[in-house]
Amino acid sequence: MTKQASDNARELQGMLAVSQYNQLALGELAHADRVKIFDTTLRDGEQAPGIALSSDDKVRIALALDDLGVDIMEAGFAASSDTERQTLKRIMAERPRATVCSLARSVKSDVDAVIDTGADLIHTFIATSDLHMKYKLKMSPEDVKARAVDAIEYARAHGLQVQFSCEDATRTDLGFMKEMFKAAEEAGASSVNIPDTVGVIVPQGMKYIVGELHKELKVPIAVHCHNDMGLAVANTLAAVEAGAEICHVTMNGIGERTGNAALEEVAVNLFANYGVETVDLRKIGTTSALIERITGFPLSHNKPIIGRNAFAHESGIHVHGVMGNSLTYEPFKPEMVGVDRRLVIGKHSGAHSVKGRMEELGIGFPEDHMEELMAAIKEIAIGGKEIDDAELVAIADHVLWKKEIKTQHATLDSMVVFTGKDVTSTCTVTITLNGEERTVAKTGVGPVDAALRAICTAVNENISLEQYKLDAVTGGSDSICEATVMVKNVQDDGHLSVGKAVGLDVVRTSVDAMMAAINRDYARQK
Numbered sequence: 001m002t003k004q005a006s007d008n009a010r011e012l013q014g015m016l017a018v019s020q021y022n023q024l025a026l027g028e029l030a031h032a033d034r035v036k037i038f039d040t041t042l043r044d045g046e047q048a049p050g051i052a053l054s055s056d057d058k059v060r061i062a063l064a065l066d067d068l069g070v071d072i073m074e075a076g077f078a079a080s081s082d083t084e085r086q087t088l089k090r091i092m093a094e095r096p097r098a099t100v101c102s103l104a105r106s107v108k109s110d111v112d113a114v115i116d117t118g119a120d121l122i123h124t125f126i127a128t129s130d131l132h133m134k135y136k137l138k139m140s141p142e143d144v145k146a147r148a149v150d151a152i153e154y155a156r157a158h159g160l161q162v163q164f165s166c167e168d169a170t171r172t173d174l175g176f177m178k179e180m181f182k183a184a185e186e187a188g189a190s191s192v193n194i195p196d197t198v199g200v201i202v203p204q205g206m207k208y209i210v211g212e213l214h215k216e217l218k219v220p221i222a223v224h225c226h227n228d229m230g231l232a233v234a235n236t237l238a239a240v241e242a243g244a245e246i247c248h249v250t251m252n253g254i255g256e257r258t259g260n261a262a263l264e265e266v267a268v269n270l271f272a273n274y275g276v277e278t279v280d281l282r283k284i285g286t287t288s289a290l291i292e293r294i295t296g297f298p299l300s301h302n303k304p305i306i307g308r309n310a311f312a313h314e315s316g317i318h319v320h321g322v323m324g325n326s327l328t329y330e331p332f333k334p335e336m337v338g339v340d341r342r343l344v345i346g347k348h349s350g351a352h353s354v355k356g357r358m359e360e361l362g363i364g365f366p367e368d369h370m371e372e373l374m375a376a377i378k379e380i381a382i383g384g385k386e387i388d389d390a391e392l393v394a395i396a397d398h399v400l401w402k403k404e405i406k407t408q409h410a411t412l413d414s415m416v417v418f419t420g421k422d423v424t425s426t427c428t429v430t431i432t433l434n435g436e437e438r439t440v441a442k443t444g445v446g447p448v449d450a451a452l453r454a455i456c457t458a459v460n461e462n463i464s465l466e467q468y469k470l471d472a473v474t475g476g477s478d479s480i481c482e483a484t485v486m487v488k489n490v491q492d493d494g495h496l497s498v499g500k501a502v503g504l505d506v507v508r509t510s511v512d513a514m515m516a517a518i519n520r521d522y523a524r525q526k
């Protein structure tokens with residue numbers, strides 16, 4: 001390890017707070033410096049239903065994975081199409097630091113397709129479980145072995161390094177699997193892979209298989225774990241504990257069905273719990289985000305390491321703890337993997353969190369208005385909405401703005417809006433103005449226009465709407481909007497009064513802003 005690398009590792013170690021019992025239970029990993037990341041985002045990852053990458057997309061992802069520091073990248077399946085072959089060639093032309101690999105069935109034409117791309121490594125496979133041999137391949141075990149060996153020898157004769165997989169290995173007879181892998185080794189494979197093709201093994205089972213094969217083989221063992229039963233990462237780590245050296249993974253865990261072992265989870269665990277350094281952990285956040293964007297495959301919010309909520313804290317107790325020392329409620333600091341912490345203001349937030357956030361934002365909010373601010377936050381956060389910084393500022397502003405108007409001359413009692421396609425929007429409002437109830441219905445070009453006209457008429461024909469502005473404070477369809485309304489008292493001195501409101505409903509918020517402006521106008525007259 002270079003000095004720079006070890007300094008980096010020491011710095012990252014300082015960001016960790018995993019359980020001390022892991023080290024006690026696991027001890028030192030004898031082959032820690034030989035563990036490699038074999039990334040198959042561009043092959044198994046792309047096979048995920050719903051993902052289809054263009055050639056440009058693939059080159060971009062390959063460069064990002066190379067920059068992240070994967071050791072091997074399975075960049076495609078050369079025989080699948082001409083475009084796939086051209087893409088592999090384009091990736092090879094970029095001369096990545098990582099070894100570039102293509103998948104191939106154990107047939108000559110597939111091997112030829114890989115030879116054509118100039119890839120460094122071929123990953124040949126054939127199914128070896130009784131289930132697959134009988135129902136899919138309709139071949140005898142002897143023929144399966146002969147075909148695997150022929151393909152490996154042919155690839156070796158054309159200068160390719162070979163990794164060989166027994167597809168559905170975890171449901172394959174152990175004696176036959178040993179026979180297959182030994183034959184592959186003799187034919188020239190430089191590594192063999194154990195795919196848990198449908199994610200059916202448990203960590204102890206994986207340890208058993210790897211341990212058994214380790215006794216028989218000289219070449220490094222790889223594992224390729226699918227996540228059908230939620231154990232892909234645990235199985236990969238168990239395999240490494242038993243001596244496996246190559247971890248097949250995909251970024252964001254994408255892959256067939258429920259996906260493959262996630263690169264980010266395997267790499268972080270290897271570092272945090274086994275002391276194994278693989279990729280540049282600090283680049284995980286940006287690489288994951290790039291791949292999420294390009295694939296269009298959304299990450300679940302609770303995805304470990306990189307999900308939106310992985311380092312988000314909302315409840316008062318947790319935020320308080322995190323503000324004291326982030327490791328109280330985090331296994332490691334988010335900067336270790338290049339993502340941000342989010343202290344979320346929402347339904348579960350306490351005044352402490354809100355005050356802390358406001359201070360961080362440089363907003364000195366008066367203590368005696370805090371109760372009202374908390375009530376406004378809770379009202380808006382009903383239904384699980386998170387309030388971000390911009391929204392918090394808008395709400396705080398609104399609370400203070402409202403406070404300036406001491407007496408409510410006009411109050412909105414009810415409002416009914418009728419709108420739709422090919423109908424004229426109509427709004428009926430009932431307001432109480434200085435103790436007198438008034439109901440008015442008006443039409444408009446849209447529901448907001450109808451509502452504001454109805455209020456203007458109900459209050460005073462001499463109030464005219466001078467300006468109206470509506471801003472979505474944030475992006476989503478449930479974002480908070482901020483309405484600003486300016487009214488003019490045309491009968492009186494032509495004075496202008498402004499009202500603001502924030503809320504989730506555009507019509508309601510616009511009406512609230514209008515009422516605030518009207519109250520401001522009345523307050524000025526008194």
Ligand code: KIV
Binds near residue numbers: 224
């Ligand atoms: O899951 C699997 O078995 C595979 C093989 C092609 C190795 O992806």
Ligand code: ZN
Binds near residue numbers: 197226256
């Ligand atoms: Zn797979």
